[in-house]
Amino acid sequence: xxxxxxxxxxxxxxxxxxxxxxxxxxxxxxxxxxxxxxxxxxxxxxxxxxxxxxxxxxxxxxxxxxxxxxxxxxxxxxxxxxxxxxxxxxxxxxxxxxxxxxxxxxxxxxxxxxxxxxxxxxxxxxxxxxxxxxxxxxxxxxxxxxxxx
Amino acid sequence: xxxxxxxxxxxxxxxxxxxxxxxxxxxxxxxxxxxxxxxxxxxxxxxxxxxxxxxxxxxxxxxxxxxxxxxxxxxxxxxxxxxxxxxxxxxxxxxxxxxxxxxxxxxxxxxxxxxxxxxxxxxxxxxxxxxxxxxxxxx
Numbered sequence: 001x002x003x004x005x006x007x008x009x010x011x012x013x014x015x016x017x018x019x020x021x022x023x024x025x026x027x028x029x030x031x032x033x034x035x036x037x038x039x040x041x042x043x044x045x046x047x048x049x050x051x052x053x054x055x056x057x058x059x060x061x062x063x064x065x066x067x068x069x070x071x072x073x074x075x076x077x078x079x080x081x082x083x084x085x086x087x088x089x090x091x092x093x094x095x096x097x098x099x100x101x102x103x104x105x106x107x108x109x110x111x112x113x114x115x116x117x118x119x120x121x122x123x124x125x126x127x128x129x130x131x132x133x134x135x136x137x138x139x140x141x142x143x144x145x146x147x148x149x
Numbered sequence: 150x151x152x153x154x155x156x157x158x159x160x161x162x163x164x165x166x167x168x169x170x171x172x173x174x175x176x177x178x179x180x181x182x183x184x185x186x187x188x189x190x191x192x193x194x195x196x197x198x199x200x201x202x203x204x205x206x207x208x209x210x211x212x213x214x215x216x217x218x219x220x221x222x223x224x225x226x227x228x229x230x231x232x233x234x235x236x237x238x239x240x241x242x243x244x245x246x247x248x249x250x251x252x253x254x255x256x257x258x259x260x261x262x263x264x265x266x267x268x269x270x271x272x273x274x275x276x277x278x279x280x281x282x283x284x285x286x287x288x
Binding site for chain 2: 019022023029031036042066070072091095111112113128133136
């Protein structure tokens with residue numbers, strides 16, 4: 001199925017992926033009583049942040065992410081996605097790590113878990129990183145900065 | 150030990166599968182979504198919509214539960230204050246997200262797709278996270 005006016009969009013795969021993400025976050029909430037916020041859990045796994053979450057659990061979640069990706073990627077086939085070059089990835093990673101710790105969350109914690117409970121902090125955080133995300137891509141395009149091959 | 154790790158492991162696997170299926174591990178897809186004023190790709194709105202819808206139902210259930218299924222109690226954020234730190238940090242995160250088209254979840258999941266690229270992003274991300282801890286003065 002394609003979306004009229006957006007030939008490259010994949011709405012059904014997007015929705016199915018989103019439902020899986022929602023189920024994963026629901027399992028963490030209803031099963032373990034915690035927020036499935038990736039930046040916080042990753043920081044916990046690597047001992048950067050203290051948290052009441054057992055470190056083994058944080059590691060289990062972190063290890064699960066590529067395992068799940070591997071399962072889907074092995075079924076879907078197709079061309080592997082292109083990534084930015086090493087310098088761009090390093091700059092982006094630094095800013096993402098710094099920003100998510102400062103802002104107490106990322107797309108999963110604020111965007112999925114926080115917005116769905118109408119947390120004021122998460123609504124503002126999500127609006128903020130969406131706006132700067134839009135602005136960043138617009139600015140890079142205006143400057144002719146291509147990062148993906 | 151098993152109880153503490155099996156639920157997060159299951160959650161992580163399903164989360165990683167969803168990220169990949171939804172296209173979030175494809176930087177071109179993510180940057181296409183963030184290219185609001187160009188060739189906009191709305192796919193990620195469907196990812197976010199699906200995830201928030203399911204999770205909103207989970208929150209309704211959570212309110213009726215005394216404790217989680219596999220833990221002794223809920224451990225959830227309860228802050229409601231808007232701080233410059235929250236907004237500044239989120240603003241920075243959005244910039245980093247826009248630059249390479251990766252956020253933390255897909256960055257980790259991409260270890261199974263493009264290990265070297267993902268590792269460079271993740272090491273830098275951990276350094277950035279550690280820098281905040283250093284600034285906080287409790288390293």
